[in-house]
Amino acid sequence: MTAAPVIARRTVLFADLRGSTSLFRTLGNSAATEVVMRAMSVLVPRVEAEGGTVIKTLGDGLLAVFATAVQGADAALRMHQALGDLYRQIHALGDALQAVRLNLQITLVTGEVVEVGGDCYGDAVNVGARLLDHAGDDETLINHDTLVALPQALQRRFRPLEWLHLRGRADPVQVYVLGRRSADALLTQYGTSLGTVGQHSEVLRLVVAGQERVFASDDLPIILGRSPQAQARLDYARASRVHARVDWHGGDFQLFDCSFNGTWVRLGDAGEVVYLRRGTCRLYGSGVLGLGSHPAHDPAACVLFEVVSLAETQFAPLYDGAS
DSSP, X not given: OOOOOEEEEEEEEEEEEETHHHHHHHHOHHHHHHHHHHHHHHHHHHHHHTTOEEEEEOSSEEEEEESSHHHHHHHHHHHHHHHHHHHHHHHHTTOTTTTOOOEEEEXXXXXXXXXXXXXXXXXXXXXXXXXXXXXXXXXXXXXXXXXXXXXXXXHXXXXXXXXXXXXXXXXXXXXXXXXXXXXXXXXXXXXXXXXXXXXXXXXXXXXXXXXXXXXXXXGOSEEEESOXXXXXXXXXXXXXXXXXXXXXXXXXXXXXXXXXXXXXXXXXXXXOEEEESSOEEEEOSEEEEEXXXXXXXXXXXXXXXEEEETTOSOOOOXXXXXX
16 A cells, blocks of 8 residues: 655755766766766765665766755765765876766755655755756755754855746745855955955956946855846846856856856957856856847847956956957
């Protein structure tokens, strides 16, 4: 006889190894499967060590549930650490796979779920799955109910991403991202004292609707879009409220598209234009971002950017025009 469904409050964890599809195309089935299996072999034990139950593995990802948000958050942090440790071991041993790396995205959503037959369903599960579309490389995204259930010391490691409209869901969701900090970047606004900075510290300059702002790594993540709360606000019809996000990761400024219409990125005055649709791109040098439209087609969609080393003593003007 089938067990009766149980409705309970749980923290749902989704994890996804981004980049596995391209691995199968470039490495072949055998080598790519080895990479994914080695990565999964260090992730699953971290879930179980924190008291979580793995509901299912999804090839290059997994779904798990926890009784508390603290257990889920601890597992997420340990999963990121475990995957990083694995790649450091591979590199130290001179493994043939040392040039290969997958990026881990994790979402944690606390809410009501329906547990039946070893599986779970419900709004928290749906929201967690949809949030994976918005997670950047090696990020953890959580909802508000998860945040408030964490101790303050852990809450401070997350920063708000504003309200996100998720595919297939009418109501927006307040989302927070696990932040990455760099203590050597102190500049928060153009013209502010730089303080003591490292030789290789960098800041990101943006010109949006004629207004220039400068962001250091400590200011990130920042949101670009139509929302009044966006740090870089562009009132353009084809831009989404939360159109794109810039974060600091691995010593670089990373742009992640969160939009419906996509983001075009052009590096340099005449560089190749890259189209992002829920993808990530490293920002370097200078260029143009087209929020919802190709930068050559509509100047109103354009955001100028430049990555500047704080070792420089002068800020050169960004080039004029977007076409």
